[in-house]
Amino acid sequence: MGSLLIVDSIKKYFPIKGGFRKPLKLLKAVDGVSFEVKGNSVLSIVGESGCGKSTVAKLILRLLPLTEGRIFFKGMDISSAASEDIKKFRRSVQIVFQDPFASLNPRMKIMDILAEPFKIHNLLPNKEIKDRLSGLLKRVGLSADVLKRYPHEFSGGQRQRICIARALTVSPELIVADELLSALDVSIQAQILNLLLDIKKESAISIVFISHDLNVVHYLSDEVAVMYLGRIVEMAKTEDLFQSPKHPYTELLLSSAPKIKVKEDKKIRSWGDKKSSTSQPLNFSTFRLISDVPSPIDIPTGCPFHPRCPKRFDICDKVVPELKDIGGRLASCHLH
Protein backbone atom coordinates (compact mmCIF):
# COMPACT_ATOMS: atom_id res chain seq x y z
CA MET A 1 0.00 0.00 0.00
CA GLY A 2 1.09 3.53 -0.64
CA SER A 3 1.84 6.14 1.95
CA LEU A 4 -1.12 7.67 3.71
CA LEU A 5 0.83 10.26 5.63
CA ILE A 6 4.27 11.61 4.88
CA VAL A 7 5.92 13.80 7.46
CA ASP A 8 8.86 15.60 5.93
CA SER A 9 11.47 17.04 8.32
CA ILE A 10 9.03 18.99 10.44
CA LYS A 11 10.21 21.42 13.09
CA LYS A 12 8.37 23.17 15.85
CA TYR A 13 10.16 25.79 17.92
CA PHE A 14 8.46 27.62 20.75
CA PRO A 15 9.90 31.05 21.55
CA ILE A 16 10.61 31.63 25.22
CA LYS A 17 9.93 35.24 26.02
CA GLY A 18 12.33 37.11 28.20
CA GLY A 19 10.75 40.21 29.70
CA PHE A 20 9.19 42.42 27.09
CA ARG A 21 12.09 42.16 24.71
CA LYS A 22 12.33 39.85 21.74
CA PRO A 23 12.28 36.10 22.42
CA LEU A 24 15.51 35.10 24.08
CA LYS A 25 15.63 31.42 23.36
CA LEU A 26 13.88 28.74 21.41
CA LEU A 27 12.45 25.58 22.83
CA LYS A 28 13.03 23.04 20.10
CA ALA A 29 10.13 20.72 20.78
CA VAL A 30 10.36 18.99 17.42
CA ASP A 31 13.56 19.33 15.47
CA GLY A 32 13.47 17.75 12.05
CA VAL A 33 11.24 14.70 12.26
CA SER A 34 10.38 12.63 9.19
CA PHE A 35 8.36 9.47 8.87
CA GLU A 36 5.75 7.75 6.79
CA VAL A 37 2.54 6.00 7.69
CA LYS A 38 1.31 3.39 5.27
CA GLY A 39 -2.32 2.47 4.75
CA ASN A 40 -3.81 0.14 7.35
CA SER A 41 -0.76 0.06 9.57
CA VAL A 42 0.28 1.18 13.02
CA LEU A 43 3.25 3.42 13.61
CA SER A 44 4.21 3.95 17.22
CA ILE A 45 6.19 6.88 18.49
CA VAL A 46 7.88 6.25 21.81
CA GLY A 47 10.08 8.34 24.03
CA GLU A 48 10.33 9.91 27.44
CA SER A 49 8.11 12.72 28.67
CA GLY A 50 8.92 15.99 26.98
CA CYS A 51 10.58 14.53 23.93
CA GLY A 52 8.05 16.09 21.57
CA LYS A 53 5.74 13.15 20.93
CA SER A 54 2.55 15.03 21.65
CA THR A 55 3.74 18.05 19.71
CA VAL A 56 4.20 15.80 16.69
CA ALA A 57 0.61 14.62 17.16
CA LYS A 58 -0.69 18.18 17.23
CA LEU A 59 1.40 19.10 14.20
CA ILE A 60 0.01 16.19 12.20
CA LEU A 61 -3.52 17.35 13.04
CA ARG A 62 -2.58 20.93 12.16
CA LEU A 63 -3.55 22.01 15.65
CA LEU A 64 -0.27 23.88 15.86
CA PRO A 65 1.43 25.76 13.04
CA LEU A 66 4.67 24.23 11.76
CA THR A 67 7.88 26.15 12.16
CA GLU A 68 9.39 24.32 9.21
CA GLY A 69 8.85 21.25 7.08
CA ARG A 70 5.85 19.78 5.34
CA ILE A 71 3.20 17.19 5.98
CA PHE A 72 1.47 15.36 3.15
CA PHE A 73 -1.74 13.48 3.55
CA LYS A 74 -2.54 11.34 0.51
CA GLY A 75 -0.27 13.56 -1.51
CA MET A 76 -1.88 16.81 -0.37
CA ASP A 77 0.39 19.25 1.41
CA ILE A 78 -1.71 20.08 4.45
CA SER A 79 0.72 22.68 5.74
CA SER A 80 -0.28 24.98 2.88
CA ALA A 81 -3.72 23.69 1.92
CA ALA A 82 -6.76 25.92 1.38
CA SER A 83 -9.44 25.93 4.04
CA GLU A 84 -11.86 23.71 2.08
CA ASP A 85 -9.13 21.11 1.69
CA ILE A 86 -8.42 21.36 5.39
CA LYS A 87 -12.06 20.69 6.12
CA LYS A 88 -11.84 17.53 4.01
CA PHE A 89 -8.61 16.63 5.76
CA ARG A 90 -10.36 16.96 9.14
CA ARG A 91 -12.72 14.23 8.05
CA SER A 92 -9.84 11.90 7.25
CA VAL A 93 -7.58 12.33 10.26
CA GLN A 94 -8.74 12.30 13.85
CA ILE A 95 -7.11 12.42 17.26
CA VAL A 96 -7.81 10.85 20.63
CA PHE A 97 -6.11 12.52 23.56
CA GLN A 98 -4.45 11.22 26.66
CA ASP A 99 -6.67 12.66 29.34
CA PRO A 100 -10.29 11.57 28.92
CA PHE A 101 -11.31 14.02 31.65
CA ALA A 102 -10.04 17.01 29.71
CA SER A 103 -11.03 16.06 26.21
CA LEU A 104 -14.80 16.24 26.50
CA ASN A 105 -16.49 19.61 26.90
CA PRO A 106 -17.97 19.51 30.44
CA ARG A 107 -20.90 21.74 29.44
CA MET A 108 -22.12 19.67 26.51
CA LYS A 109 -24.22 16.54 26.50
CA ILE A 110 -22.72 13.48 24.83
CA MET A 111 -25.42 13.82 22.17
CA ASP A 112 -24.22 17.33 21.27
CA ILE A 113 -20.56 16.34 21.39
CA LEU A 114 -21.04 13.40 19.04
CA ALA A 115 -23.54 15.11 16.74
CA GLU A 116 -21.28 18.08 16.17
CA PRO A 117 -19.07 16.52 13.48
CA PHE A 118 -22.14 15.54 11.45
CA LYS A 119 -23.43 19.10 11.64
CA ILE A 120 -20.11 20.72 10.82
CA HIS A 121 -19.58 18.57 7.77
CA ASN A 122 -23.25 18.23 6.80
CA LEU A 123 -22.82 14.47 6.71
CA LEU A 124 -26.33 13.46 7.65
CA PRO A 125 -29.79 14.99 7.94
CA ASN A 126 -30.62 15.74 11.57
CA LYS A 127 -33.19 12.96 11.84
CA GLU A 128 -30.68 10.26 11.00
CA ILE A 129 -27.92 11.43 13.33
CA LYS A 130 -29.36 9.74 16.37
CA ASP A 131 -29.63 6.35 14.68
CA ARG A 132 -26.09 6.62 13.43
CA LEU A 133 -24.84 7.57 16.88
CA SER A 134 -26.54 4.58 18.50
CA GLY A 135 -24.74 2.33 16.05
CA LEU A 136 -21.47 4.08 16.68
CA LEU A 137 -21.82 3.82 20.44
CA LYS A 138 -22.59 0.15 20.15
CA ARG A 139 -19.38 -0.26 18.21
CA VAL A 140 -17.35 1.27 21.02
CA GLY A 141 -19.23 -0.76 23.62
CA LEU A 142 -21.66 1.80 25.00
CA SER A 143 -25.45 1.94 24.92
CA ALA A 144 -27.48 4.69 23.31
CA ASP A 145 -28.76 6.15 26.57
CA VAL A 146 -25.38 7.78 27.27
CA LEU A 147 -26.43 10.41 24.75
CA LYS A 148 -28.59 12.26 27.24
CA ARG A 149 -25.89 12.53 29.85
CA TYR A 150 -23.00 14.85 30.61
CA PRO A 151 -19.31 13.85 30.56
CA HIS A 152 -18.84 14.06 34.32
CA GLU A 153 -21.24 11.14 34.75
CA PHE A 154 -18.78 8.72 33.16
CA SER A 155 -15.63 6.92 34.22
CA GLY A 156 -12.30 7.38 32.48
CA GLY A 157 -12.68 4.27 30.36
CA GLN A 158 -16.19 5.20 29.28
CA ARG A 159 -15.06 8.68 28.41
CA GLN A 160 -12.20 7.33 26.35
CA ARG A 161 -14.74 5.20 24.47
CA ILE A 162 -16.78 8.33 23.84
CA CYS A 163 -13.65 10.09 22.57
CA ILE A 164 -12.99 7.19 20.23
CA ALA A 165 -16.60 7.32 19.08
CA ARG A 166 -16.16 11.01 18.34
CA ALA A 167 -13.05 10.29 16.33
CA LEU A 168 -14.96 7.65 14.38
CA THR A 169 -17.95 9.87 13.54
CA VAL A 170 -16.30 11.18 10.40
CA SER A 171 -15.03 7.72 9.29
CA PRO A 172 -11.37 8.74 9.31
CA GLU A 173 -8.53 6.94 7.54
CA LEU A 174 -5.97 7.82 10.18
CA ILE A 175 -6.33 8.12 13.94
CA VAL A 176 -3.63 9.70 16.04
CA ALA A 177 -3.78 8.20 19.52
CA ASP A 178 -1.86 10.50 21.82
CA GLU A 179 -1.07 8.47 24.95
CA LEU A 180 -4.55 7.04 24.66
CA LEU A 181 -4.06 4.54 27.46
CA SER A 182 -1.82 6.23 29.98
CA ALA A 183 -4.62 7.77 32.06
CA LEU A 184 -6.52 4.50 32.39
CA ASP A 185 -6.40 1.53 34.75
CA VAL A 186 -4.57 -1.48 33.43
CA SER A 187 -7.73 -3.56 33.04
CA ILE A 188 -9.41 -0.72 31.15
CA GLN A 189 -6.27 -0.25 29.05
CA ALA A 190 -6.65 -3.78 27.71
CA GLN A 191 -10.30 -3.17 26.81
CA ILE A 192 -9.58 0.07 25.01
CA LEU A 193 -6.60 -1.47 23.24
CA ASN A 194 -8.72 -4.34 21.98
CA LEU A 195 -11.39 -1.89 20.90
CA LEU A 196 -8.77 -0.01 18.92
CA LEU A 197 -7.56 -3.21 17.27
CA ASP A 198 -11.12 -4.26 16.40
CA ILE A 199 -11.78 -0.90 14.82
CA LYS A 200 -8.57 -1.14 12.87
CA LYS A 201 -9.50 -4.58 11.62
CA GLU A 202 -13.05 -3.58 10.66
CA SER A 203 -12.37 -0.33 8.89
CA ALA A 204 -8.73 -0.55 7.80
CA ILE A 205 -7.78 2.56 9.72
CA SER A 206 -4.14 3.49 10.15
CA ILE A 207 -3.01 4.51 13.60
CA VAL A 208 -0.21 6.71 14.82
CA PHE A 209 0.16 5.44 18.35
CA ILE A 210 2.02 7.71 20.71
CA SER A 211 3.02 6.06 23.93
CA HIS A 212 5.68 5.31 26.45
CA ASP A 213 4.30 1.91 27.29
CA LEU A 214 6.66 -0.37 25.40
CA ASN A 215 4.70 -3.53 26.07
CA VAL A 216 1.64 -2.08 24.37
CA VAL A 217 3.74 -0.71 21.55
CA HIS A 218 5.32 -4.10 21.01
CA TYR A 219 1.91 -5.71 20.88
CA LEU A 220 0.25 -3.20 18.63
CA SER A 221 2.58 -1.66 16.10
CA ASP A 222 4.01 -2.51 12.71
CA GLU A 223 6.73 0.10 12.97
CA VAL A 224 8.25 2.00 15.86
CA ALA A 225 9.97 5.38 15.93
CA VAL A 226 11.99 6.30 18.99
CA MET A 227 12.14 10.02 19.75
CA TYR A 228 14.67 11.79 21.89
CA LEU A 229 14.69 15.55 22.45
CA GLY A 230 12.62 16.37 19.40
CA ARG A 231 14.37 14.00 17.01
CA ILE A 232 13.86 10.47 15.84
CA VAL A 233 16.93 8.49 16.92
CA GLU A 234 15.81 5.13 15.67
CA MET A 235 13.03 3.79 13.49
CA ALA A 236 12.49 0.16 12.54
CA LYS A 237 10.00 -2.63 12.15
CA THR A 238 8.66 -3.54 15.57
CA GLU A 239 10.32 -6.96 15.78
CA ASP A 240 13.68 -5.64 14.59
CA LEU A 241 13.62 -2.84 17.09
CA PHE A 242 12.68 -4.95 20.06
CA GLN A 243 15.01 -7.80 19.10
CA SER A 244 18.10 -5.78 18.37
CA PRO A 245 18.01 -2.09 19.17
CA LYS A 246 20.74 -0.19 17.36
CA HIS A 247 20.70 3.06 19.27
CA PRO A 248 21.96 3.13 22.87
CA TYR A 249 18.91 5.22 23.82
CA THR A 250 16.55 2.56 22.51
CA GLU A 251 18.47 0.04 24.58
CA LEU A 252 18.10 2.25 27.62
CA LEU A 253 14.35 2.51 27.03
CA LEU A 254 13.92 -1.20 26.51
CA SER A 255 15.97 -2.08 29.54
CA SER A 256 14.11 0.30 31.78
CA ALA A 257 10.65 -0.86 30.76
CA PRO A 258 9.07 -2.86 33.54
CA LYS A 259 8.31 -6.36 32.43
CA ILE A 260 6.96 -9.22 34.45
CA LYS A 261 9.00 -12.34 33.88
CA VAL A 262 8.19 -15.43 35.84
CA LYS A 263 10.84 -18.06 36.53
CA GLU A 264 13.56 -16.78 34.32
CA ASP A 265 16.56 -16.16 36.52
CA LYS A 266 17.08 -12.75 37.96
CA LYS A 267 17.46 -10.79 34.80
CA ILE A 268 14.94 -8.01 34.60
CA ARG A 269 16.16 -6.62 31.32
CA SER A 270 14.42 -8.56 28.66
CA TRP A 271 14.81 -7.43 25.10
CA GLY A 272 18.16 -5.79 25.37
CA ASP A 273 19.74 -9.03 26.53
CA LYS A 274 18.25 -11.60 24.25
CA LYS A 275 19.97 -11.03 20.99
CA SER A 276 21.82 -7.89 21.76
CA SER A 277 23.92 -7.00 18.77
CA THR A 278 26.21 -4.96 20.92
CA SER A 279 29.49 -6.45 22.02
CA GLN A 280 28.81 -6.42 25.73
CA PRO A 281 25.78 -5.82 27.96
CA LEU A 282 25.39 -2.22 28.97
CA ASN A 283 25.61 -1.18 32.54
CA PHE A 284 23.17 1.65 32.87
CA SER A 285 23.14 1.68 36.64
CA THR A 286 26.26 3.80 36.77
CA PHE A 287 24.55 6.42 34.68
CA ARG A 288 21.45 6.77 36.73
CA LEU A 289 22.66 9.86 38.51
CA ILE A 290 22.89 11.84 35.33
CA SER A 291 20.02 10.22 33.56
CA ASP A 292 17.65 13.19 33.58
CA VAL A 293 16.58 14.38 30.18
CA PRO A 294 18.44 17.54 29.17
CA SER A 295 16.21 20.55 28.58
CA PRO A 296 15.00 20.99 25.00
CA ILE A 297 15.99 24.65 25.40
CA ASP A 298 19.67 23.81 25.77
CA ILE A 299 20.11 20.76 23.62
CA PRO A 300 23.59 19.28 24.12
CA THR A 301 26.05 19.77 21.30
CA GLY A 302 26.75 16.89 18.97
CA CYS A 303 24.58 13.89 19.59
CA PRO A 304 21.83 15.05 21.95
CA PHE A 305 22.06 11.76 23.81
CA HIS A 306 25.80 11.86 24.48
CA PRO A 307 25.68 13.09 28.13
CA ARG A 308 23.72 10.00 29.09
CA CYS A 309 25.23 7.54 26.68
CA PRO A 310 27.39 4.73 28.09
CA LYS A 311 29.02 4.14 24.71
CA ARG A 312 30.03 7.66 23.86
CA PHE A 313 33.39 8.35 22.34
CA ASP A 314 35.32 11.43 21.31
CA ILE A 315 33.25 12.42 18.29
CA CYS A 316 29.87 12.22 20.05
CA ASP A 317 29.84 15.66 21.66
CA LYS A 318 30.99 17.38 18.46
CA VAL A 319 29.12 15.98 15.48
CA VAL A 320 25.39 15.49 15.24
CA PRO A 321 24.81 11.96 13.92
CA GLU A 322 22.61 11.65 10.85
CA LEU A 323 19.63 9.34 10.77
CA LYS A 324 21.20 6.65 8.54
CA ASP A 325 19.85 3.61 6.81
CA ILE A 326 21.47 0.55 8.34
CA GLY A 327 20.14 -2.59 6.80
CA GLY A 328 16.55 -1.55 6.11
CA ARG A 329 16.15 0.46 9.29
CA LEU A 330 17.11 3.87 10.54
CA ALA A 331 19.29 4.93 13.44
CA SER A 332 21.28 8.02 14.27
CA CYS A 333 24.37 6.94 16.15
CA HIS A 334 28.07 7.24 15.45
CA LEU A 335 28.47 3.58 16.31
CA HIS A 336 26.91 2.56 13.03
Next chain:
Amino acid sequence: MFKIIWHRFKKNPLSVLGLIIIVFFAMIAILASVISPYEPTQINVYNVLSPPSSEHLFGTDELGRDVLSRMIWGARISLMVGFIAVGIAITIGIIVGSISGYYGGKIDAVLMRFVDMMLAFPTFFLILAVIAIVEPSISTIMIVIGLTGWMDVARLVRAEFLTLKERDFVMAAKAIGASNLRVMFRHIMPNALSPVFVAATFGIAGAILVESGLSFLGLGVQPPDPSWGNILTSGKDNIIVAWWLSLFPGLAILITVLSYNLVGEGLRDAIDPRLWTSEK
Protein backbone atom coordinates in the same frame (compact mmCIF):
# COMPACT_ATOMS: atom_id res chain seq x y z
CA MET B 1 -23.44 22.13 38.03
CA PHE B 2 -25.81 24.88 39.17
CA LYS B 3 -26.93 22.58 41.96
CA ILE B 4 -23.37 22.37 43.24
CA ILE B 5 -22.93 26.12 43.09
CA TRP B 6 -26.21 26.64 44.92
CA HIS B 7 -25.23 24.04 47.49
CA ARG B 8 -21.98 25.90 48.18
CA PHE B 9 -23.62 29.29 48.09
CA LYS B 10 -26.16 28.24 50.73
CA LYS B 11 -23.37 27.64 53.23
CA ASN B 12 -22.68 31.36 53.49
CA PRO B 13 -25.55 32.89 55.52
CA LEU B 14 -24.59 36.51 54.78
CA SER B 15 -24.70 35.87 51.05
CA VAL B 16 -28.08 34.22 51.36
CA LEU B 17 -29.32 37.24 53.31
CA GLY B 18 -27.94 39.46 50.55
CA LEU B 19 -29.76 37.42 47.94
CA ILE B 20 -33.03 37.69 49.89
CA ILE B 21 -32.66 41.47 50.10
CA ILE B 22 -31.84 41.69 46.39
CA VAL B 23 -34.91 39.67 45.51
CA PHE B 24 -36.99 41.82 47.88
CA PHE B 25 -35.80 45.05 46.24
CA ALA B 26 -36.27 43.55 42.80
CA MET B 27 -39.86 42.65 43.65
CA ILE B 28 -40.46 46.20 44.87
CA ALA B 29 -39.00 47.58 41.65
CA ILE B 30 -41.07 45.29 39.46
CA LEU B 31 -44.30 45.90 41.41
CA ALA B 32 -43.70 49.66 41.81
CA SER B 33 -46.93 50.65 40.12
CA VAL B 34 -48.96 48.35 42.38
CA ILE B 35 -47.42 48.94 45.79
CA SER B 36 -46.48 52.60 45.74
CA PRO B 37 -49.05 54.45 47.89
CA TYR B 38 -48.90 57.73 45.93
CA GLU B 39 -47.84 58.96 42.51
CA PRO B 40 -44.10 59.62 42.78
CA THR B 41 -44.44 63.00 41.06
CA GLN B 42 -47.64 64.10 42.75
CA ILE B 43 -46.97 67.50 44.34
CA ASN B 44 -48.78 68.66 47.46
CA VAL B 45 -47.73 72.18 48.46
CA TYR B 46 -49.80 72.03 51.63
CA ASN B 47 -47.80 69.16 53.03
CA VAL B 48 -44.10 69.88 52.41
CA LEU B 49 -41.30 68.35 54.48
CA SER B 50 -43.65 66.55 56.80
CA PRO B 51 -41.93 63.96 59.00
CA PRO B 52 -42.69 60.25 58.75
CA SER B 53 -46.27 59.50 59.76
CA SER B 54 -48.85 56.81 59.20
CA GLU B 55 -49.97 58.68 56.09
CA HIS B 56 -46.48 59.16 54.66
CA LEU B 57 -44.31 56.39 56.11
CA PHE B 58 -41.03 58.00 55.05
CA GLY B 59 -42.32 61.58 55.18
CA THR B 60 -42.58 64.04 52.28
CA ASP B 61 -40.02 66.15 50.46
CA GLU B 62 -39.79 69.87 49.83
CA LEU B 63 -42.54 69.69 47.19
CA GLY B 64 -44.80 67.54 49.33
CA ARG B 65 -44.15 64.35 47.35
CA ASP B 66 -44.31 61.06 49.21
CA VAL B 67 -40.74 59.87 49.83
CA LEU B 68 -41.70 56.20 50.08
CA SER B 69 -43.38 56.28 46.67
CA ARG B 70 -40.41 58.12 45.16
CA MET B 71 -38.07 55.55 46.63
CA ILE B 72 -40.12 52.66 45.29
CA TRP B 73 -40.04 54.14 41.80
CA GLY B 74 -36.43 55.13 42.35
CA ALA B 75 -35.64 51.49 43.09
CA ARG B 76 -36.94 50.61 39.66
CA ILE B 77 -34.73 53.20 38.01
CA SER B 78 -31.63 52.50 40.11
CA LEU B 79 -31.82 48.75 39.62
CA MET B 80 -32.61 49.12 35.93
CA VAL B 81 -29.60 51.36 35.46
CA GLY B 82 -27.48 48.82 37.37
CA PHE B 83 -28.63 45.85 35.33
CA ILE B 84 -28.58 47.43 31.89
CA ALA B 85 -25.28 49.22 32.43
CA VAL B 86 -23.68 45.98 33.57
CA GLY B 87 -25.35 44.17 30.67
CA ILE B 88 -23.67 46.57 28.25
CA ALA B 89 -20.36 46.27 30.09
CA ILE B 90 -20.47 42.47 30.05
CA THR B 91 -21.35 42.31 26.38
CA ILE B 92 -18.43 44.54 25.39
CA GLY B 93 -16.14 42.82 27.88
CA ILE B 94 -16.97 39.34 26.60
CA ILE B 95 -16.47 40.31 22.97
CA VAL B 96 -13.17 42.11 23.55
CA GLY B 97 -11.90 39.52 26.03
CA SER B 98 -12.75 36.50 23.90
CA ILE B 99 -11.21 37.94 20.73
CA SER B 100 -8.14 38.99 22.67
CA GLY B 101 -7.69 35.67 24.42
CA TYR B 102 -8.53 33.44 21.49
CA TYR B 103 -6.49 35.08 18.77
CA GLY B 104 -3.63 36.30 20.94
CA GLY B 105 -0.59 37.90 19.36
CA LYS B 106 -0.87 41.41 17.99
CA ILE B 107 -4.66 41.61 18.30
CA ASP B 108 -4.33 40.72 21.94
CA ALA B 109 -1.57 43.25 22.52
CA VAL B 110 -3.54 46.08 20.89
CA LEU B 111 -6.79 45.30 22.70
CA MET B 112 -5.11 44.89 26.08
CA ARG B 113 -3.22 48.17 25.74
CA PHE B 114 -6.56 49.80 24.96
CA VAL B 115 -7.95 48.22 28.13
CA ASP B 116 -4.99 49.55 30.11
CA MET B 117 -5.63 52.98 28.66
CA MET B 118 -9.30 52.88 29.63
CA LEU B 119 -8.40 51.71 33.12
CA ALA B 120 -5.94 54.56 33.51
CA PHE B 121 -8.78 57.10 33.33
CA PRO B 122 -10.55 57.79 36.61
CA THR B 123 -13.91 56.35 35.59
CA PHE B 124 -16.06 58.81 37.45
CA PHE B 125 -14.42 61.83 35.87
CA LEU B 126 -14.62 60.22 32.46
CA ILE B 127 -18.35 59.80 33.00
CA LEU B 128 -18.64 63.40 34.17
CA ALA B 129 -16.83 64.57 31.06
CA VAL B 130 -19.13 62.59 28.79
CA ILE B 131 -22.24 63.76 30.63
CA ALA B 132 -21.05 67.33 30.21
CA ILE B 133 -21.20 66.83 26.44
CA VAL B 134 -24.33 64.71 26.01
CA GLU B 135 -27.66 65.43 27.59
CA PRO B 136 -28.05 63.45 30.83
CA SER B 137 -30.95 61.00 30.80
CA ILE B 138 -31.56 57.52 32.12
CA SER B 139 -30.48 55.90 28.87
CA THR B 140 -27.32 57.96 28.43
CA ILE B 141 -26.37 57.22 32.04
CA MET B 142 -26.76 53.49 31.44
CA ILE B 143 -24.75 53.59 28.23
CA VAL B 144 -21.98 55.70 29.70
CA ILE B 145 -21.63 53.54 32.80
CA GLY B 146 -21.62 50.47 30.57
CA LEU B 147 -18.99 51.89 28.24
CA THR B 148 -16.65 52.67 31.10
CA GLY B 149 -17.10 49.46 33.04
CA TRP B 150 -16.26 46.63 30.63
CA MET B 151 -12.51 46.40 31.14
CA ASP B 152 -12.47 44.07 34.13
CA VAL B 153 -14.81 41.65 32.38
CA ALA B 154 -12.61 41.76 29.27
CA ARG B 155 -9.57 40.82 31.32
CA LEU B 156 -11.38 38.02 33.10
CA VAL B 157 -12.74 36.53 29.89
CA ARG B 158 -9.37 36.85 28.21
CA ALA B 159 -7.67 34.98 31.04
CA GLU B 160 -10.25 32.19 30.85
CA PHE B 161 -9.85 31.93 27.09
CA LEU B 162 -6.07 31.78 27.37
CA THR B 163 -6.24 28.67 29.53
CA LEU B 164 -9.26 27.06 27.92
CA LYS B 165 -8.03 27.33 24.34
CA GLU B 166 -5.18 24.93 25.15
CA ARG B 167 -7.48 22.33 26.64
CA ASP B 168 -7.93 19.00 24.92
CA PHE B 169 -11.64 19.37 24.30
CA VAL B 170 -11.00 22.59 22.40
CA MET B 171 -8.25 20.86 20.42
CA ALA B 172 -10.65 18.01 19.70
CA ALA B 173 -13.28 20.45 18.46
CA LYS B 174 -10.74 22.02 16.13
CA ALA B 175 -9.60 18.61 14.96
CA ILE B 176 -13.16 17.73 14.09
CA GLY B 177 -13.29 20.80 11.86
CA ALA B 178 -15.16 23.34 14.00
CA SER B 179 -14.81 26.94 12.83
CA ASN B 180 -13.22 29.58 15.03
CA LEU B 181 -16.61 31.06 15.88
CA ARG B 182 -17.99 27.69 16.84
CA VAL B 183 -14.96 26.90 19.00
CA MET B 184 -15.16 30.30 20.68
CA PHE B 185 -18.85 30.42 21.42
CA ARG B 186 -19.91 26.80 21.72
CA HIS B 187 -16.89 25.26 23.33
CA ILE B 188 -14.94 27.90 25.21
CA MET B 189 -17.54 30.51 26.18
CA PRO B 190 -19.84 28.32 28.30
CA ASN B 191 -16.81 27.28 30.33
CA ALA B 192 -15.53 30.84 30.69
CA LEU B 193 -18.61 32.53 32.10
CA SER B 194 -18.54 31.67 35.81
CA PRO B 195 -16.12 34.45 36.84
CA VAL B 196 -18.12 36.82 34.66
CA PHE B 197 -21.21 36.21 36.78
CA VAL B 198 -19.25 37.14 39.87
CA ALA B 199 -17.86 40.26 38.22
CA ALA B 200 -21.37 41.18 37.08
CA THR B 201 -22.72 40.99 40.61
CA PHE B 202 -20.04 43.32 41.89
CA GLY B 203 -20.52 45.43 38.78
CA ILE B 204 -24.20 46.00 39.51
CA ALA B 205 -23.31 47.30 42.97
CA GLY B 206 -20.74 49.61 41.42
CA ALA B 207 -23.14 50.84 38.74
CA ILE B 208 -25.84 51.62 41.32
CA LEU B 209 -23.32 53.64 43.31
CA VAL B 210 -22.14 55.54 40.25
CA GLU B 211 -25.71 56.28 39.21
CA SER B 212 -26.56 57.53 42.71
CA GLY B 213 -23.44 59.65 42.74
CA LEU B 214 -24.22 61.18 39.37
CA SER B 215 -27.85 61.81 40.27
CA PHE B 216 -26.77 63.34 43.55
CA LEU B 217 -24.62 65.75 41.62
CA GLY B 218 -27.56 66.52 39.36
CA LEU B 219 -25.87 64.90 36.36
CA GLY B 220 -27.74 61.63 36.43
CA VAL B 221 -31.44 60.91 36.47
CA GLN B 222 -33.16 64.25 36.10
CA PRO B 223 -36.05 65.37 38.29
CA PRO B 224 -38.96 64.91 38.34
CA ASP B 225 -37.96 61.27 37.62
CA PRO B 226 -37.08 59.84 41.03
CA SER B 227 -33.84 58.05 41.80
CA TRP B 228 -32.21 57.28 45.11
CA GLY B 229 -29.44 59.67 44.21
CA ASN B 230 -31.56 62.69 43.44
CA ILE B 231 -33.77 62.17 46.49
CA LEU B 232 -30.53 62.49 48.46
CA THR B 233 -29.86 65.80 46.74
CA SER B 234 -33.01 67.32 48.14
CA GLY B 235 -32.13 65.64 51.43
CA LYS B 236 -28.81 67.48 51.45
CA ASP B 237 -30.56 70.84 50.99
CA ASN B 238 -32.90 70.18 53.90
CA ILE B 239 -30.75 67.98 56.11
CA ILE B 240 -31.27 70.10 59.23
CA VAL B 241 -35.05 70.18 59.06
CA ALA B 242 -35.82 66.89 57.32
CA TRP B 243 -33.46 64.03 58.26
CA TRP B 244 -35.82 61.46 56.70
CA LEU B 245 -35.05 62.79 53.24
CA SER B 246 -31.42 61.71 53.55
CA LEU B 247 -31.67 58.72 55.81
CA PHE B 248 -34.02 56.45 53.86
CA PRO B 249 -32.54 56.73 50.35
CA GLY B 250 -29.07 56.58 51.90
CA LEU B 251 -29.96 53.38 53.70
CA ALA B 252 -31.50 51.95 50.55
CA ILE B 253 -28.30 52.55 48.59
CA LEU B 254 -26.18 51.16 51.41
CA ILE B 255 -28.23 48.00 51.84
CA THR B 256 -28.52 47.31 48.11
CA VAL B 257 -24.84 47.78 47.38
CA LEU B 258 -23.92 45.72 50.41
CA SER B 259 -26.27 42.93 49.37
CA TYR B 260 -24.85 42.74 45.86
CA ASN B 261 -21.35 42.65 47.24
CA LEU B 262 -22.26 39.90 49.69
CA VAL B 263 -23.86 37.85 46.95
CA GLY B 264 -20.86 38.45 44.71
CA GLU B 265 -18.53 37.23 47.41
CA GLY B 266 -20.65 34.14 48.08
CA LEU B 267 -20.78 33.38 44.35
CA ARG B 268 -17.05 33.81 44.02
CA ASP B 269 -16.41 31.30 46.77
CA ALA B 270 -19.05 28.93 45.41
CA ILE B 271 -17.55 28.74 41.93
CA ASP B 272 -13.91 28.84 42.90
CA PRO B 273 -12.30 26.43 40.44
CA ARG B 274 -9.87 25.18 43.08
CA LEU B 275 -12.81 23.77 44.98
CA TRP B 276 -14.28 22.41 41.79
CA THR B 277 -11.69 19.85 40.91
CA SER B 278 -12.33 17.71 43.95
CA GLU B 279 -15.94 17.20 42.92
CA LYS B 280 -15.35 17.30 39.19
